[in-house]
Amino acid sequence: MDILRFITAGSVDDGKSTLIGRLLYDSKSILVDQLEALEAQSKNKNAQGIDLAILTDGLRAEREQGITIDVAYRYFATPVRKFIIADAPGHVQYTRNMITGASNSEVMVVLIDARQGVIEQTKRHSIIASLLNMKHIVVAVNKMDLVNYEQSVFDSIVQQYKTVASQLGLSQVSYFPISAFHGDNIVETSDSMEWYKGPTLLGFLESIELSSADSTQPRFQVQYVLRPQTKEYHDYRGYAGQILSGHFEKGDRVQVLPSGMTSAITAIEIHGESVEKVHSGQPAVLHLADDIDISRGDFFVKEDQLPRTDKQANALVCWLGNKPLTKGAKYLLQQKSRMIKVAVHEVDYLLDVNTLERKPQPQSVHLNEIVHLRLKAAQEFVYDNFSDNPTTGSAILIDETSNSTVGAVMFI
Template identity: 50%
Template sequence: MKQTGYLDMELLRFTTAGSVDDGKSTLIGRLLYDSKSIFEDQLEDIEICSRRRGNDEVNLALLTDGLRSEREQGITIDVAYRYFATPKRKFIIADTPGHVQYTRNMVTGASTADLAIILIDARNGILEQTIRHSYIAALLGIPRVVACVNKMDLVDFAENTFEEIKNNYQRVAERLEIKQVTFLPISAKLGDNVVTASANMNWYKGPTLMEILENTPLDREVDTNTRLPVQHVIRPISDQFHDFRGYAGRLSGGILRKGDPVTIFPSGLRSTITAISRHEQQLDKAFTPESITVQLADDIDVSRGDLIAGDGDAPLVEREVTLMICWFNERPAVTGNRYIVMQATRETVAILKTIHHVVNINTLEPETGQDTLRVNDIARVTIKTAKPLVFDPYAKNRVTGSLILVDPDTFETVGGGMILSR
C-alpha cells in the first residue's frame, strides 16, 4: 500500500510512569524498535554512548534520556515525548520519571494522556509506586489504564502469579475509581505480548499491548456539553472582509453546528452561530478538539477569556473554587499567597484561601492541619479569584476544568489544579 494511504490515522497519547528498574525504558525501546521507529543513526548513537559509559548491553534508556545531566546520572528527570506510528495509529508517548521527587513531571505527562500504562514487576507485585502512579492517572482523569505485569520471564511465566497481582490491582483500581483497566502479562525484555503474542504464556488469550494501543477506542463522546473558549478575535481590516468579526478558539467539548443557539459566559448574552470556518473552508459542524473560527448573528461583546457554550448544562461561574492541586515549585505555597490563574483562555488573580488536606501520595490518606504546600505535594485547596472563573468540573471536562497557578514574582508555573464540583 502507498504510504499516502495513511493520511487518516487516529492519534493516541499515552503515558508511562516508572522507576529505574521496572523495565519502562526497555518497554518503550521495544515498542519503538518493533514498530521500526528507531533509526540506525540513533541506535549507533546509543551504542557508542553505552560503550563510553562501560555498559555491556545497549542501554535503551539513552533513547529517551536526552539531556546531558540525565545521561550522566542515569536517571530520567523530565518528561520526554516519543513518537511512533503503525499502519493503524499514530502514538505520542509521554515518558515520565517515576520517583516521588518527580511527581510534578508525572502529573505533566498525564495531563494530556488518553491512556496510561502502569508497569508492575511480577516479582514484587503491587508496590507503593504502583499505587502512586495509578493515583496520578486517576487524579488527572486518564480514561484508560493498562496494567502490564512485566518480567513474567523471571517468574516462570506463571499464570497464578499474574492472577494474584491482577486481583490485588483490581482492588486498587476500585478504590481509585479507575473505570477501565486492562491487564496483561508481558516480558518487555523478551518481547512477550508486547508486539507479538507470547509463546510462553498460552494461558493468556487476550490481545498484545500493541493491539490494545491500536484498538482502544478514543473517547469522542457526542453528549458532552459544547464549549468553545475564545482565544482571539479575528478582525481583518480589509475591503473584502470589512465587517468580519470571527471568534477563534479550539472546541473543548461536544459538537458545534451552524445555526446553534449559544450563550456567552460570563456575560450570559445569547446569540446564534452563523458560520463556522477553518481557513477558507466553511463547515456545517465542528468537533472537539478542532481549532475553528465562528461568527455570531449578533454584534455583542465577546473577547478572549469568554466561553461560548451550547445549550445543555451551563458552565459554572464562580469566584471561589475548590480543587485538587499539584505543587510544582521549590518555593512553598502558603495560605494567603497571591497567584495569577490561567484557566482555559481566562486569566485572573487568586488568593490561596484554604488548604483542606495534603494527600499522602504513598498511602493516599488525607493529612490535615497543613498551611503550606511543598514541591510535589498534592492537596485539596480552595482559591478565591478576583474575576469569576467559567468552568466545568474536571471530571466532566479536562480543558475547562483545569487551571495553572503562576507566581506573580517569577512568572513560573507553580501549580496545576483540577477543579472539583461544588
C-alpha cells in the first residue's frame, strides 16, 4: 500500500486533537490497553464514552513542561492506504514547526470552527500551504453539531474560503462538513446532514491520487564512493546514494554536477543485485563508464534535464535560529549530503505570514520570520525550484559556531 502524509492545521479549540483521535479510533489503530486508559481518563465523553482529544494531550503536557516539540507524528492504516499525520502547533510563534511538518506532507487538512468561520489563523495556515506549493487542501468545517447541522452555515464558510483560495492560487480545494466529536462524515456518512452528498473525509483521503515522483526531473546524489580494493573487487568503483526524483536506466547519459563531467551508466545495483532501472526513493549503486573525479554530495542528472547551477541563488528562508539573521552573515548550507559555505548577499524583503505583504530590506530577521534572501557561495549551487522539485529545491542553513540548524531554505 502507498502512504499518504498529511498535516492538520487549526486554531486553538478548532478540534484538531479530536479529529486525529477520531481517525485513530475509527480506524481501530488504538490498542486495547490504550483504549482502557482512554476510557478511565475521559472527562469530556462522547457517545463512545471517551474523550478522543486525550490521545494527543501528552503533547500539550510536554509543551507545558518546557520541552520543545517540532513536529509529532501519528500513524494509522486502513485496508486501502497507510497514513502519517503531522501534528504541528499552529500558533504564529510556531511558524517554523508548521513549515517543518507541511514540507513533508502532500495534503493539508485545514480545520475551521463552524461557529467562527474563516479567521486570521485560517489565512495564515493557507498562506504557508501556498508557499510550500501543496497540491491538495482539505477544508474541514468542524463542530457542525453546534450550529444544528445547518447547510447555510457550511455554504457561507465555503464561500469565505474560496475567496482566500483564489487570492493565494490554491486550486485543488475540497470541503467537508464534519463533527469530530460525534464522528459525522469522518469515517461514516452522517444522518444529520442528508443535504451533504459528497464522500466522507477518510474516504476522500483514501482516494487522493498521489503525484508520481517519477514524473519529475531525474536526480541522484552520491552519499558514498565504494572502492573495496580487494582481490575479488579490485577494479570496483560504485557510487552509492538515493534516487531523489525521477528514474535512471542502464545506458542513460548523465552529467555529474557541479563539475559538469559527463558519462554513461553501465550498471545499477540494488541490495547487491543488478537491475536495469531504478526509481525515485530507492537506494542504489550506480556505475559509470568513465573514471572521473566524483565526491560525496555530487549530483547525477540526465543531460537533457539539467538543474540550475550558479554561485548565487534566490531563496525563501524560514528563520529557525534564536540569533537574528543579518546581511553579510556566513553559514553552511546543507543540501542532503552536500555541504557548502554561503554568505547572505542581500536581504530583499520580509514576508508577512498573515497578509503576504512584503517589507523591503529589513535590518535583521528573527525567529519564525520568513524572508527572501540572495545567497552567494564560492562553489556553485545545484538546485531546482522548490515548486518544481522539493527534493532538490530545499536545504538547511547551519550556524558554523554552534552547529545548530538556523534556516529552512526553499530555492525559487
